[in-house]
Each structure stands twice: as C-alpha cells, then as structure tokens.
Amino acid sequence: MQKKAGNADNFEIELDAQLCFAIYxxxxxxxxxxxxxxxxLGLTYPQYLVxxxxxxxxDQPVKAIGDRLGLDSGTLSPLLKRLEQSGLVARKRDRDDxxxxxxxxxxxxxxxxxxxxxxxxxxxxxxxxxFEEAVALRDELIALKQRLTKTGSERxxxxxx
Amino acid sequence: MQKKAGNADNFEIELDAQLCFAIYxxxxxxxxxxxxxxxxLGLTYPQYLVxxxxxxxxDQPVKAIGDRLGLDSGTLSPLLKRLEQSGLVARKRDRDDxxxxxxxxxxxxxxxxxxxxxxxxxxxxxxxxxFEEAVALRDELIALKQRLTKTGSERxxxxxx
DNA sequence: CGTAATTAGATTGTGCGCAATTGAATTGCG
DNA sequence: CGCAATTCAATTGCGCACAATCTAATTACG
Numbered sequence: 001m002q003k004k005a006g007n008a009d010n011f012e013i014e015l016d017a018q019l020c021f022a023i024y025x026x027x028x029x030x031x032x033x034x035x036x037x038x039x040x041l042g043l044t045y046p047q048y049l050v051x052x053x054x055x056x057x058x059d060q061p062v063k064a065i066g067d068r069l070g071l072d073s074g075t076l077s078p079l080l081k082r083l084e085q086s087g088l089v090a091r092k093r094d095r096d097d098x099x100x101x102x103x104x105x106x107x108x109x110x111x112x113x114x115x116x117x118x119x120x121x122x123x124x125x126x127x128x129x130x131f132e133e134a135v136a137l138r139d140e141l142i143a144l145k146q147r148l149t150k151t152g153s154e155r156x157x158x159x160x161x
Numbered sequence: 162m163q164k165k166a167g168n169a170d171n172f173e174i175e176l177d178a179q180l181c182f183a184i185y186x187x188x189x190x191x192x193x194x195x196x197x198x199x200x201x202l203g204l205t206y207p208q209y210l211v212x213x214x215x216x217x218x219x220d221q222p223v224k225a226i227g228d229r230l231g232l233d234s235g236t237l238s239p240l241l242k243r244l245e246q247s248g249l250v251a252r253k254r255d256r257d258d259x260x261x262x263x264x265x266x267x268x269x270x271x272x273x274x275x276x277x278x279x280x281x282x283x284x285x286x287x288x289x290x291x292f293e294e295a296v297a298l299r300d301e302l303i304a305l306k307q308r309l310t311k312t313g314s315e316r317x318x319x320x321x322x
Numbered sequence: 323c324g325t326a327a328t329t330a331g332a333t334t335g336t337g338c339g340c341a342a343t344t345g346a347a348t349t350g351c352g
Numbered sequence: 353c354g355c356a357a358t359t360c361a362a363t364t365g366c367g368c369a370c371a372a373t374c375t376a377a378t379t380a381c382g
Contacts, residue, residue, distance in 0.1 A: 206368090208367095
C-alpha cells in the first residue's frame with residue numbers, strides 16, 4: 001500500500017478517526033466489563049473510582065476527589081449524594097474551612113473494600129494480559145493523557161482538571 | 162484465603178485501580194481535547210464519530226451506525242435528531258424494510274468533512290507522538306477492547322470493526 | 323394463510339460529564 | 353476594620369450512555 005504526499009492528509013485523518021474510535025471503544029468496553037461486577041456492590045463505575053480514591057485516603061474534601069478523578073462539583077455533588085444515600089459515605093463540613101465538605105467512609109463503605117477486592121481479579125482476567133503488559137498499557141495511557149492535557153501548556157492555562 | 166503473596170493481591174488491586182483511572186482519564190482527556198476543536202463545527206465528540214462513520218459510508222441505517230460505534234438506539238435516536246436539526250443529516254425510511262431508518266448526509270453534512278480535516282491535524286499535534294506510535298497505541302486499544310468485549314464468551318465471531 | 327417470534331427504532335428513566343451560574347465562606351489589602 | 357477578589361460546593365441545563373419498555377414492520381413456521 002503506497003501513500004504519497006497527496007494522500008498523507010487522508011491517511012492522517014484516517015488514523016485520527018481510528019484513534020478516536022479506539023479510545024472511545026476501549027473506554028466503553030471497560031465500563032461495560034465493570035458494570036456487572038459492580039452491580040452486586042451497588043456501585044457504578046464512576047462511583048467505584050470515587051470509592052477507590054477514598055479507600056486510598058479517607059476523609060478528603062470534594063475538591064481533592066475531583067482533582068484525582070478529573071471531575072468537577074457538577075458531577076461529584078450528585079454522585080456523592082447517591083453514595084451518601086447508599087450509606088457508603090458521609091459528608092461533613094470542615095470546621096476550619098466551612099466552604100469545604102469532607103467526604104468520609106462509613107463503616108459500610110470501608111467494609112465494601114473487601115468485596116471490591118474480587119472485582120480487580122475479575123478484571124485482570126478480562127483484560128487477559130500479563131502483569132507486565134497491564135503495566136505497560138497503564139503507562140502508555142497515562143502518557144497519552146499527559147500529552148493531551150498539557151497541549152501547548154507553555155501558555156495554555158488548561159483547567160488542569 | 163491464605164496470602165503468602167499477600168502483597169501480590171494488593172498489587173493486583175492497585176494495578177487494576179490504576180488501569181481504571183488511566184483509561185478513564187485518557188478517554189476524558191481525549192474528548193476534552195476535541196471539544197474546543199469541534200465547537201466551531203457545531204459538533205460534540207459522539208456526533209463527530211457518527212459523522213466520521215457517515216463520511217466513510219453514506220446512507221446507513223441507524224443500526225449499522227450503532228454497531229460501528231457500539232451505541233444503541235437510546236443514544237442514537239436523540240443524537241441523530243440533533244444532527245438532523247443542525248441540517249447535517251436527513252432520515253428516510255427504507256422502502257424495502259420500513260422498520261429501518263436510513264441516515265443520509267445532506268450537502269452541508271458532506272461539506273463539513275473538509276472543515277473537519279483540520280481537526281485531525283490538530284489532534285495529531287496534541288497527541289504529540291509519531292505516526293508509528295499512534296498506530297501502535299490504536300492497535301493496543303483495539304486489542305484491549307476485543308479482549309474485554311469477549312470476556313468469557315468462547316464464541317468469537319469477530320465483532321466487526 | 324395466520325399467528326408467533328424477531329427485528330428496527332423510539333421513548334422513558336437513571337446516572338454521569340461539563341459549562342455556567344449562584345451563594346456562602348475565606349483571604350487579601352488598604 | 354471593611355470591602356473586593358477568590359475559593360469551594362451546589363445547582364441548572366444540555367448531551368450522552370444504557371437498561372427497559374413500547375410500537376410497528378418483517379420473517380418464521382405450522
């Protein structure tokens with residue numbers, strides 16, 4: 001297959017399109033794979049990510065969770081409200097800075113971590129690649145994200161989200 | 162469960178979590194990168210994917226688009242309605258099978274492809290990797306998706322794409 | 323032929339994701 | 353101290369995703 005300069009543009013467009021579809025498809029495939037695994041836990045995928053963040057470090061303000069996940073309050077506020085209603089987290093105003101709402105794990109929320117441990121194993125099988133491959137993929141995705149989020153970072157304030 | 166490899170379990174969980182965050186973050190970074198580029202075209206990212214599918218092949222039934230993108234009618238119906246309102250596509254019932262609604266590009270929709278050509282270039286720069294690297298990443302994502310989508314299913318009729 | 327099963331698409335309801343706005347609390351600065 | 357600017361969270365509005373349900377058209381089968 002030959003591609004001359006004239007076709008290079010088209011080729012780039014093709015590749016761009018394919019990358020679009022690929023990342024889009026892979027991300028959705030990921031959430032679809034998680035869905036049935038998380039259902040017994042009563043969690044959605046984004047809620048699961050929030051719980052992971054809290055299992056890693058309890059008692060965080062909303063903003064910290066938002067930074068970790070790249071989400072803003074518009075997404076997190078209702079999500080956290082649902083987690084609260086599920087009895088997994090509690091919200092309490094920070095005494096020192098009343099603007100902040102700190103999110104804490106309840107007993108139930110803490111205990112859920114044990115159940116969630118099985119999820120990771122199931123995913124590991126679903127991904128079906130070796131530890132090393134998974135590490136490599138993770139690193140590539142992280143690198144991709146970083147390249148994307150700091151495009152033209154020299155001057156672009158880019159919500160650093 | 163005994164865990165002589167007690168740390169290995171934790172390690173797996175960590176890796177699972179990191180892969181979660183990575184794919185989630187990369188996908189969102191992608192859509193965020195596209196957003197400002199697509200805004201002048203009046204398209205959202207999913208709408209852009211639908212347009213790409215139509216630029217590749219015009220006059221497709223909703224189902225075919227859904228298969229290509231992995232979306233169902235619940236998502237596509239309103240999305241296509243918006244594209245129709247934007248004057249980019251038209252819908253017409255298939256004469257031979259009145260259940261099907263075929264989506265056609267309007268003149269405006271076809272012409273938009275020219276403008277969209279610039280988007281791919283901009284993304285290419287944003288991704289900031291070589292053609293070969295982009296190809297490799299694309300292939301890995303496709304492979305990841307395929308592993309995920311056929312989890313547990315021995316049947317493997319190669320789901321399109 | 324006629325009824326059952328299947329298929330295509332639309333609709334409804336829930337939950338993100340994000341921009342924009344609001345409101346309250348805190349900080350900065352004269 | 354007092355007032356403006358900033359920060360944090362919540363809210364609103366729009367657009368996906370996806371399950372579940374519905375309607376209409378087509379196909380299968382007795």
